Amino acid sequence: MDKITVIGAGTMGNGIAHVFAMFGHQVNLVDISQNALDKAVATITKNLGRMVSKEKITAEQQQATLDNITTHTDLAKAAGDSHLIVEAATENVDLKLKIFKQMDELAPEGCILATNTSSISITKIAAVTGRPDKVIGMHFMNPVPVMKLVEVIRGYATSDETTEKIMDMSRNLKKVPVEVNDYPGFVANRILMPMINEAIITLFEGVAGVEEIDTVMKLGMAHPMGPLQLADFIGLDVCLSIMHVLHDGFGNPKYAPCPLLVNMVTAGKLGRKSGEGFYSYSHGTKDWIVADTFKK
Ligand code: CAA
Numbered sequence: 001m002d003k004i005t006v007i008g009a010g011t012m013g014n015g016i017a018h019v020f021a022m023f024g025h026q027v028n029l030v031d032i033s034q035n036a037l038d039k040a041v042a043t044i045t046k047n048l049g050r051m052v053s054k055e056k057i058t059a060e061q062q063q064a065t066l067d068n069i070t071t072h073t074d075l076a077k078a079a080g081d082s083h084l085i086v087e088a089a090t091e092n093v094d095l096k097l098k099i100f101k102q103m104d105e106l107a108p109e110g111c112i113l114a115t116n117t118s119s120i121s122i123t124k125i126a127a128v129t130g131r132p133d134k135v136i137g138m139h140f141m142n143p144v145p146v147m148k149l150v151e152v153i154r155g156y157a158t159s160d161e162t163t164e165k166i167m168d169m170s171r172n173l174k175k176v177p178v179e180v181n182d183y184p185g186f187v188a189n190r191i192l193m194p195m196i197n198e199a200i201i202t203l204f205e206g207v208a209g210v211e212e213i214d215t216v217m218k219l220g221m222a223h224p225m226g227p228l229q230l231a232d233f234i235g236l237d238v239c240l241s242i243m244h245v246l247h248d249g250f251g252n253p254k255y256a257p258c259p260l261l262v263n264m265v266t267a268g269k270l271g272r273k274s275g276e277g278f279y280s281y282s283h284g285t286k287d288w289i290v291a292d293t294f295k296k
Helices: 011-022 036-055 059-069 077-081 092-104 122-126 160-172 188-204 210-221 229-234 236-249 261-267
Strands: 005-008 026-030 071-072 084-087 112-114 135-140 147-152 176-181
Touching: 005 011, 005 059, 005 077, 005 229, 011 026, 011 059, 011 135, 026 077, 036 059, 036 071, 036 160, 036 229, 059 071, 071 077, 071 176, 077 092, 077 210, 084 210, 092 122, 112 160, 147 160, 160 176, 188 210, 188 229, 188 236, 188 261, 210 229, 210 261
Parallel strands: 005 026, 005 084, 026 071, 084 112, 112 135, 147 176
Antiparallel strands: 135 147
16 A cells, blocks of 8 residues: 555545545654644544444544554654655745645655645645656545545656556546646635635625525535535635636636635634634534524
8 A cells, every 4th residue: 555645634634644544654744833733533433433433434443543643743753664755735835835845855856746735826836846747736625535626636747657557546546536627726626616716706796695695506516515604614714715816827807706705814804713604603502503693
């Protein structure tokens, strides 16, 4: 089995470590914060426990998965013998470029360097390395253990060999990989984010309330979550940053972020992670309760 290093122990990083480890890979999970690593292992343990209680895996498989994961705060110690490194750090261009330079220096020659970025150009990231043919986007969806898709993004110089390897590895994780090219938002977010932005514009213009908009899309289009719920789930700051990538990348006003989205992010209302977005999450139950600002 290939040795995998996952950089970043947040929501996406811990989900990616979870699936690779569950399918028998040795995983090094790296983060600068030991606290984040401890939290990630606790989350993986909880999510595996949910699978055990639903009889999808056995308690032995849960333990074997956890045994496959080693945590590190030092990338140099983890990267040395990796076949694949998947970067899932914060969505910040400068940070990603810095990490890729480091990965390129530390990783063995044949190692593929993948990024889970939701919208930063793969070509730009690849350009800071000496191996642009081995740099690729491996975009998992949240929650990673549940969602079947891996959007596999080819940068300008990504080789066929690298692409095939990542497509195969994704299939081995029982995911469905889809190959796309490196243009703003790729495919997933080029289509998803304008829909979410349009839902926010619909709310902003007073066409309908939060619950009404979400109910229309859930019951009318069979979406598991309404677009405003989904925006809260993804994080409004992430949604705004992707709208900026689309707006800057295409120069088309149709991608201008809704002023309400901009205001909410400025006010620190980032959705689930900050306790409030279109819904409030401070009431201690799993129910979706519309935030006071949007109550009629
Ligand atoms: N980790 C692991 N498993 C989880 C989980 C998590 N964080 N959250 C839920 N699950 C599992 C549950 O165990 C359950 O499994 P079974 O169906 O096998 O029993 C299943 O997911 C459904 O969970 P629940 O019944 O608790 O909750 P639900 O039915 O409300 O589903 C959901 C939750 C899966 C998140 C569902 O609402 C959903 O699919 N929402 C849409 C998610 C989506 O669109 N994700 C993509 C976001 S965009 C993105 O990630 C990319 C980007 O670049 C922005």
